[in-house]
Amino acid sequence: MPAAEDNLLGNYLKDRRTKLDPAAFGIELTRRRTPGLRREEVAQRANVSATWYTWLEQGRGGAPSAEVLERIARALLLTEVEREHLFLLGLGRPPEVRYQTSEGVTPRLQRVLDALEPSPALIKTATWDIAAWNRAAAAALVDYGALAPKQRNVLRLMFCDPRVREAQFDWDSVARFVVGAFRADAARAGATGQVRALVDELCQLSPEFAAMWRDHDVRGHAEGVKRLRHPVAGTIAFEFSAFAVDGRPDLSLVVYNPATPADAELVGALIEARRVTSR
Structure with a gap:
């Protein structure tokens, strides 16, 4: 298992996960010892194996695919900037561009x-x-x-x-x-x-x-x-x-x-x- 300071992707996933509010997902708050969502809850939302997601956070799950990172980004409710950072950590490149129609200027x-x-x-x-x-x-x-x-x-x-x-x-x-x-x-x-x-x-x-x-x-x-x-x-x-x-x-x-x-x-x-x- 890589040292904590070397596991940039795992640390980032854990940080984003623990900052989510379980109540926003309809999850009961009783008997929860850790803040945010649990690993298995993120895995379920992303439609991936809980074991594999745990390995990913621990830095021993291998390189994830772009499709899996997209699902994890949606599961964690990442912003566009956070999604890009996730891809840079996980694949060493930004995600494919998703064009959005312009809404004018501020x-x-x-x-x-x-x-x-x-x-x-x-x-x-x-x-x-x-x-x-x-x-x-x-x-x-x-x-x-x-x-x-x-x-x-x-x-x-x-x-x-x-x-x-x-x-x-x-x-x-x-x-x-x-x-x-x-x-x-x-x-x-x-x-x-x-x-x-x-x-x-x-x-x-x-x-x-x-x-x-x-x-x-x-x-x-x-x-x-x-x-x-x-x-x-x-x-x-x-x-x-x-x-x-x-x-x-x-x-x-x-x-x-x-x-x-x-x-x-x-x-x-x-x-x-x-x-x-x-x-």
Whole structure:
């Protein structure tokens, strides 16, 4: 049997088990000498052998399968972060992604976007729907608020909106980058099935998209440079960076920093013009 300090998985399972309230599971509290659930109760909830689960806590049950860890995670009512930690301890890797539809952004996250001005910033989902944006993004990129929610999708805009197409200096290159990065994002988030309808629709609407999608190209999009042809301000250059939103695997933050002070002045003027117009 391994030393206690080496049995990280067993210690974690025991800790999570002892912190559960038996009453929440309809278990009588009489004659219980230990806090939380007993080993056999966890084993029953996870549909595994009580003997095997005991060995697992003791560090002598062998490597568990991903399916068994999933059942144990549900039995112990683990959060997503706790579930990931369980897999890292038990298998040395995170669990497979379980895609969840985005429920929008919190007011706190929106305030982060607003604080990034004059840099345009937005939050997009794994299916590349724009979930939130700041005033700089509306002024310099796309006025997302003027669009129907269904149209606030990067691929729809790139392939179906003439204004967005005209704003790109090299539309073909940008479009191929977008398709490749979108494919990689959807697979990474476990959302391949969820984007099927969007992909089928765009293949019908745009032969160019259909051809690029058939190429099966994948791209990373952590950072890069983007030049836009704005109808009012002219050419604006940005350095963009993409960030994961901790605790929200369905969302990512993209920030477009003006590449030069002159570009920052152009964005600032566009924001001010929108402010004056809104009055």
